[in-house]
Structures are given as structure tokens and as C-alpha cells.
Amino acid sequence: MTTKPKARKFRIKRATPQLSGTAESASAPLRPVREPAASTTRPISVAPPTSAPRPSVPTERPAPAQPTDQSQHPRPQQPETAPPETPQPEQTPTRQGEVSSAREVAGENDIDAIRHEGLTGRQLRMARRVAQKHGLAPTSDFDAVRLLRAKGIDPFQRSNMLELVVPSDGGRQPGEPDGFENLPARTDQNRNQLPQTVPAGRTRLPSTDLSPAEQRVREISEIQRDIGKRRRKKLGLLLVRLAFFVALPTFLAGWYFYQIATPMYATKADFLIIQNEGSGGAGPLGGLLPTQFATNSDAIATQGYLQSKDAMLRLDDDLGFKAHFTQEWIDPIQRLTTDPTNEEAYKVFKKNVKIGYDPTEGMIRLEVVAAEPEVSAEFARRLISYAEQRVNNLSQQKREDQMKDAREGFEKAEAERRAAQEALVKLQVESSTLDPEAVIAALRTQITNYETLLLEKELELAALEDNARPNQAKVDGVKGDMRRLNDQLTKLNQRMNDASEGENSLAQMAVNLQLAQADLASRDMMLQSALQQMEQSRVEASRQVRYLTVAVNPVASQEASYPRKFENTVLAFLIFAGIYLMISLTASILREQVTS
Structure with a gap:
């Protein structure tokens, strides 16, 4: 692709009143204007008006540049200057130039304005391709933008850009531009230049060498074909891996489930553990605690027991759990060996017996799976009976422990009270009196009475002796009464002393009797407390009674x-x-880490 050589043009006004022939006007800078490809230039000579006609100096047009091959990028050529003319002493030099029309001047101004917009090279190339698509013949990329805008077309609109996308295989209509023939060329000095037009009227012979644009298109097409080939190869390998690692195992699993797997029948049952509600309000908080929270521990213990190896062994002893799953018509994956161990049977037991407990509702849900529906239902019933026995054993043990302690305490208190009572009776028999304190009190009363009488006699004797001539008979009588009272007081005091001193005295016997009576009273209180505790334990034991209630009975299933x-x-x-x-992501990450 070649373009027209660049030459300088000078714009001058058509109507000039007078031109001065001074050196300043001759050397004034003129604005260079690029000549469009389709326009023709004509040299004119403008001379200042003088009184006498002056001969005009003939001017020569610069020789046109030689056409270059498409594979070469011509550089802009400087316009050739006219040979110097012979100066004349009285003749003003003629100014040479080209006159552009108003339309050309307006186009150049528009192109200058577009050039100052700062458009990128990609936008300019897109504008050239859009202009060629609409049948325009721009001389440059900026001219293409100007022509498109003149027709009311936005060269940078997204829809217009997408219409320029062509297949990579080069499938274009005959005569359709390929979009690369007018791209700007890059010079050896690594600077961009505007595309140039091909000289009109010049014949071009076909060449075996491809232009850079066609070579670039071919290389891009080869790269695209190579990328597509590699993508198809990778996609094929991906499909093979997916088929081998995902599709084939899934097919085998589905084939097993649909064709080989033995149908299993499930039997479901629901039951719950409740406590005695008759004495729920006996305690201070008996009516505040819900039943499911009171029996939570028992339900968890029952669930653990039904899932234990003990329950499996009892089920095997009663109904032959191992024998059922060792039958020949069961598929090999679900079938036990001929003589399975307890561990192997327990694995199958945990897989086929599922027990769940809901603490909010207190419900225990049981699901038993077997190869025959009746066997599955029988297994479920037997497991429920095991659970009921376990619940009874748990509550019975607790009740017996509580009642045993209370009963032992009551019996001990009763025996100690009996011993205290026997000791009191023995003391009373040994002292030959039922109440030593009453005897001592009677003695003290008698002594007090005798002392009072003795004091009265002494007063009476003192009154008789105060007379001048007392009656001797009365005085002797009073003295005899006083002697007898003193003798009686002496005996009573002696008896009192004997009762207060010695181990067998009445005082000691009274003290022993008081201690025995106090011990008996304490034993009575202890016996009463033990009796009350035993009654309370009996009430608590009645509250500890647990009942297993079956909410949903096990029913044999008719379908697998x-x-x-x-x-x-x-x-x-x-x-x-x-x-x-996961494996593919791990492999990709490791490969990336190794290659980085």
C-alpha cells in the first residue's frame, strides 16, 4: 500500500488589495496544508498591481514522487523548492503557492480539531474500518472520523465496533476489505505514521509476496486454529477424565442399586418414658418440672442400651440376628459371612437399627431394617421389650436403694428406743420405788413441817417462862413436845442424808432415772424422725416409678x-x-506452585 507523497501547500487569500514586495512579506511564514488525494493543484502567480506590466517568471511544479512497493513504508517527502531566480533590480519577486477551496479549508480545520482530541491508535483504526464498511474513501484515519461524523455515524459506538468482527478463517465476501490494508505502518525509527493512498492510474502487478497485513492475518488465523485445536484436545481429555472418574463409578453405583441390591424392609416405632403423675406435686418443685426433663437421663440410658452390643447379643440369642443376615439370597455387600464375629455383626446391627431421641418431646424413635418385613417387625417388638425391662430395672434399683436406707434407719432408731426403755424399767425395779424424787420431796416436806412445829413450841415455852409464876406442868409439857420434835427431825435428817449420799441413795437413783428418761425421750424423737423419713422415701420411691409407653406400634411393611x-x-x-x-484443584495448585 502506498500513499501520495506529502507536499507543502500555501494558502493565500484570493482578494488581496496590495502585496508588498519587501523581504518581510516574501519571507512571511505560510501554513502548510495537506493535499487530499482526489484534488488537483494548479500553480498560480500573484503579482502586485503596478503601473507597468511585468513579465511573470515561469514556475515549475515539484516532480511527483516515485511510486513505492506495498511492502515498503514511504517516508514523508519534503516539497521540492523552485530553483533560485535571477534577481532583477526593479522587479518584485512573484509569490508562488496553491489556493485551497473553502471546503478543503473546513475539512482541514475539522481534521486538526479531531487530531487534538487525543484519540488512540486503536480508535483511529476502528474509524478507518467503519468508514470503509460504509463505502467511504478517507485519506487518513482522522479524515475517516470526519467523514463518519459528517454522515451522522458515531465511529466509536459499541454496536458499530461489534459489526467489524469477522471470522478468523478468512471467510469474507469477494471485494470486502479485510480491515488491515489501511493500517498505519511502523517505520524503522519505531514511530507511527498515517496511512498513505495509492497513486491513481498506476497499474499494479500481482506479487507472490504477502503484505504484512495479510501475513499478520494468516498468522492470527493459525494461532486461532492452534488455540481451538488445543481447547478441543483439553476438552476431550476433560470429558475422558470425567467419564472415568465420575460417570463410570456413578453408573456402577446405580447399577448396583437398581439391579443387585437386596430390597430391605423398615419397621418404625415410637415410644416414650414417663413417670408416675399421681405424686408429682408431693415435693415443692414436683409440679414445675416437665415430665420429659424428669426422664431425660432414663431416655438417654435406654437409647444407649438399645444401641449397645449387649442388646445385639440378646437379640441374636432370642431371634437369630446373625442367622438372618447370613442368608445366601442377600447381596454380598449387605450379607454377613458364614461365621461372623460379634464385631462384624455389631457393625451390621448399628447400620440396620437406628434409634433417635428428641429431648424437646421426650420421644424415642426406633427404625429396624431387615430383609423380611415380618422379621423386621419382630426385631422391633423385641427391642421395645428390652427397653421396657431396662427402664423397670433402672427405676427399681433406685427405689430399692432409697427404701433400703430409710428402712435401716427406722429399724435402728426403734432398737435404740427399746433399749432405753428397758434401762429405765430396770432402774425403777432396782430402786424399789417408782419415783425417788417424790420420796425425797416428801421427806423435805416432813422436815419442814417438824421444824415449823418446833419453832412454835419454842415460842410457847418462851411465853410461859416470861410469867412470874409459870405453870410448871405446862412448861414441862412444852419441853417434852420440843424434845420429841427434835428427835423426829434428827431421824428425818438422818434419812435425808442417807438418801443423798452413796451409790444407792435416792438422789443417785433419781439422777439415773432422769438420764434414762431423757435417753428414752431422745430415742422417741429419733424413732419418729426415722418413721417420717421412711414415709418420705416411700413417696419418693413412688415418684421414681417409670413407665414405657409405646406411641406407635411396629407394623410390618409391605414395600421395600x-x-x-x-x-x-x-x-x-x-x-x-x-x-x-478436590483432587483436580489440589493438582492444579501443586502444579502452579512447582512451575512458578
Whole structure:
């Protein structure tokens, strides 16, 4: 592709009143204007008006530049200057130039304004391609923008850019521009230049060498084909890996579930553990605690027992759990070996016996899976009976422990009270009196009375002796009464002393009797407390009674519940897909870390 050589043009006004022939006017700078490809230039000579006609000096047009090959990028050529003319002493030099029309001047101004917009090279190339698509013939990329805007077309609109996208295989209509023939060329000095037009009227012979644009298009097409080939190869390998690691295992799993797996029948039952509600309000907080919270520990213990190896062994002894799952018609994956160990049987037991407990409702849900529906229902009933026995044993042990302690305490208190009572009776028999304190009190009363009488006699004797001539008979009588009273007081005091001193005295016997009576009273209180405690323990034991109530009885199923063919197949697909995804991501990360 060649363009027209660049030459300088000088714009001058058509109507000039007078031109001066001074050196300043001759050397005034003129604005260079690029000549469009389709316009023709004509040299004119303008002379200042003089009184006498002056001969005009002939001017020569610069020789046109030689056409260059498409593979070369011509550089802008400087216009050739006219040979110097012979100066004449009295003749004003003629000014030479080209006159542009108003339309050309307006186009140049528009192009200058577009050039100052700061458009990128990609935008300019897009504008050239849009102009060629609309049948315009721009001389440059800026001229293409100007022509498109003159027709009311936005060269940078997204829809116009998308219309320029062509297939990479070079499938263009005959005569359609390829979009690369007018791209700006890059010079050896690594600077951009505007595209140039091809000289009109010049014949061009076909060449075997490809232009840089066509070579670039061919290389881009080869790269695109190579990228597409590699993408198809990678996609094929991906499909092969997915088919081997995901599709094939999923197919095998689905084939097993649909064709080989033995149908299993599930029997469901619900039961709950409740306590005695008759004495629920005996305690201060008995009516505040819900039943499910009171029996929470018992329900958890029952659930653990039904899932234990002990329950499996009892079920095997009663109904032959191992023998049922060792039958020949069961598929190999779900079948036990001929002589299975307890551990192998327990794995199958945990897989086929599922027990769940809901603490909010207090309900225990049981699901038993077996190869035959009647066997499954029988297994469920037997497990419920095991749970009922376990609940009874748990509550019975607790009740017996409480009642045992209370009963032992009561019996001990009763025995101690009996011993205290026997000791009191023995003391009373040994002292030959029932109440030593009463005897001592009677002695003290007698002594007091005798002392009072003795004091009265002494007063009476003193009154008789105060007379001048007392009656001797009365005086002797009073003295005899006083002697007898003193003798009686002496005996009473002696008896009192004997009762207060010695181990067998009445005082000691009274003290022993008081201690025995106090011990008996304390034993009575202890016996009463033990009796009350035993009654309370009996009430608590009655509250500890647990009952297992079956809410949903086990019923044999008529249709197989397992395996769930579609759900299990989908689950297998998701599992294998997840495993493949994890492995592929791990491999990609490791490969990236190694190659980085």
C-alpha cells in the first residue's frame, strides 16, 4: 500500500488589495496544508498591481514522487523548492503557492480539531474500518472520523465496533476489505505514521509476496486454529477424565442399586418414658418440672442400651440376628459371612437399627431394617421389650436403694428406743420405788413441817417462862413436845442424808432415772424422725416409678424401603464429582506452585 507523497501547500487569500514586495512579506511564514488525494493543484502567480506590466517568471511544479512497493513504508517527502531566480533590480519577486477551496479549508480545520482530541491508535483504526464498511474513501484515519461524523455515524459506538468482527478463517465476501490494508505502518525509527493512498492510474502487478497485513492475518488465523485445536484436545481429555472418574463409578453405583441390591424392609416405632403423675406435686418443685426433663437421663440410658452390643447379643440369642443376615439370597455387600464375629455383626446391627431421641418431646424413635418385613417387625417388638425391662430395672434399683436406707434407719432408731426403755424399767425395779424424787420431796416436806412445829413450841415455852409464876406442868409439857420434835427431825435428817449420799441413795437413783428418761425421750424423737423419713422415701420411691409407653406400634411393611435407588445414585454422583473436583484443584495448585 502506498500513499501520495506529502507536499507543502500555501494558502493565500484570493482578494488581496496590495502585496508588498519587501523581504518581510516574501519571507512571511505560510501554513502548510495537506493535499487530499482526489484534488488537483494548479500553480498560480500573484503579482502586485503596478503601473507597468511585468513579465511573470515561469514556475515549475515539484516532480511527483516515485511510486513505492506495498511492502515498503514511504517516508514523508519534503516539497521540492523552485530553483533560485535571477534577481532583477526593479522587479518584485512573484509569490508562488496553491489556493485551497473553502471546503478543503473546513475539512482541514475539522481534521486538526479531531487530531487534538487525543484519540488512540486503536480508535483511529476502528474509524478507518467503519468508514470503509460504509463505502467511504478517507485519506487518513482522522479524515475517516470526519467523514463518519459528517454522515451522522458515531465511529466509536459499541454496536458499530461489534459489526467489524469477522471470522478468523478468512471467510469474507469477494471485494470486502479485510480491515488491515489501511493500517498505519511502523517505520524503522519505531514511530507511527498515517496511512498513505495509492497513486491513481498506476497499474499494479500481482506479487507472490504477502503484505504484512495479510501475513499478520494468516498468522492470527493459525494461532486461532492452534488455540481451538488445543481447547478441543483439553476438552476431550476433560470429558475422558470425567467419564472415568465420575460417570463410570456413578453408573456402577446405580447399577448396583437398581439391579443387585437386596430390597430391605423398615419397621418404625415410637415410644416414650414417663413417670408416675399421681405424686408429682408431693415435693415443692414436683409440679414445675416437665415430665420429659424428669426422664431425660432414663431416655438417654435406654437409647444407649438399645444401641449397645449387649442388646445385639440378646437379640441374636432370642431371634437369630446373625442367622438372618447370613442368608445366601442377600447381596454380598449387605450379607454377613458364614461365621461372623460379634464385631462384624455389631457393625451390621448399628447400620440396620437406628434409634433417635428428641429431648424437646421426650420421644424415642426406633427404625429396624431387615430383609423380611415380618422379621423386621419382630426385631422391633423385641427391642421395645428390652427397653421396657431396662427402664423397670433402672427405676427399681433406685427405689430399692432409697427404701433400703430409710428402712435401716427406722429399724435402728426403734432398737435404740427399746433399749432405753428397758434401762429405765430396770432402774425403777432396782430402786424399789417408782419415783425417788417424790420420796425425797416428801421427806423435805416432813422436815419442814417438824421444824415449823418446833419453832412454835419454842415460842410457847418462851411465853410461859416470861410469867412470874409459870405453870410448871405446862412448861414441862412444852419441853417434852420440843424434845420429841427434835428427835423426829434428827431421824428425818438422818434419812435425808442417807438418801443423798452413796451409790444407792435416792438422789443417785433419781439422777439415773432422769438420764434414762431423757435417753428414752431422745430415742422417741429419733424413732419418729426415722418413721417420717421412711414415709418420705416411700413417696419418693413412688415418684421414681417409670413407665414405657409405646406411641406407635411396629407394623410390618409391605414395600421395600431400602435401597433408595434414585437418591443413592444422585448421592454417589455428587460424592464422586466432589472427590474429582478436590483432587483436580489440589493438582492444579501443586502444579502452579512447582512451575512458578
